[in-house]
Amino acid sequence: MRQKNPFPFSIDNKRYHTWNYYLLQRFKSKVAKIPLNAGFSCPNRDGTKGIGGCTFCSAAGSGEFAGKSSEDLLIQYQNGRKLMEHKWPGALTIPYFQAFTNTYGPLEKIQACLVPFLDRPEVVAIALATRADCLFEECLEYLCTCAEKKEIWIELGLQSIFDETARHIHRGHTYEEFKKTVLRLSTTPLKICVHLINGLPQETAEMMIESARTVGHLPIHAMKIHMLHLIQGTKMAEESFPLLTQEQYVDIVVRQLEVIPASIILQRLTGDGAPETLIGPQWIRKKTIVLNEIDKAMVARNTWQGKKDA
Ligand code: SF4
Known part of the structure; x- marks a missing residue:
């Protein structure tokens, strides 16, 4: 007999708080994120904080599926929307400024990126990927005014x-700097999503679980967790270290979910990497299988998100 799902924030038998669940509850519709490339740089690449960037970061600034920065933002958006329409006709959208650091630039440039989307009826939210050391006060104030029109998500890489x-990994900022920014953001109407990577060199499973537990107890709204993608041409590709197997990854994610409070939305538990440049692990290309294995392991262990949340 099928086990009853004990997790309260679910309509599809998942035992964790999915992004889809949140969007359906909040906007009563399918919502698709549309990745964009606004042509920002990154202080960890241009010499302000570091040169060359985080050692895992690809030439695309971790925005493999965002458009070309030479293309107008609305054209990138319309192209992305057309692709989504095939999959989910009539879906609402979230323009997602994904590539590089999307608050690293003059206020006028940040404003010019957001303005085209603030009055579009199908846009329910706007997401900006950035770093904890790149949110200056004027920018925060501007984003708070935008939040009066659309939900604004700040996605912080940690x-x-x-x-x-x-x-x-040459991250270029400390955990304390990150935490200070999260606490500042938590005093605003902006939504906070934090990115974690499992399988970084020199990290144990216990360290990854501790990262999830600690971040999950900050005043944030969501997390993204994914396996390290080892990409050709990155500094990390020159290192020698073991990549996690799918079984190890699934075990770690289940243990991470157990210590993350049930209220935290998991925007992702897998990532997208460009297959042409992926060195490994190859199993991450089969995202559905990975997600199914996580679901199966949670049922087999009779566990759910937050079960061990102290
Ligand atoms: S902060 Fe982001 S864009 Fe900059 S180097 Fe690191 S991963 Fe790449």
């Missing part, structure tokens, strides 16, 4: 709470 890992 990857790990451990400063020794941050140094090793």
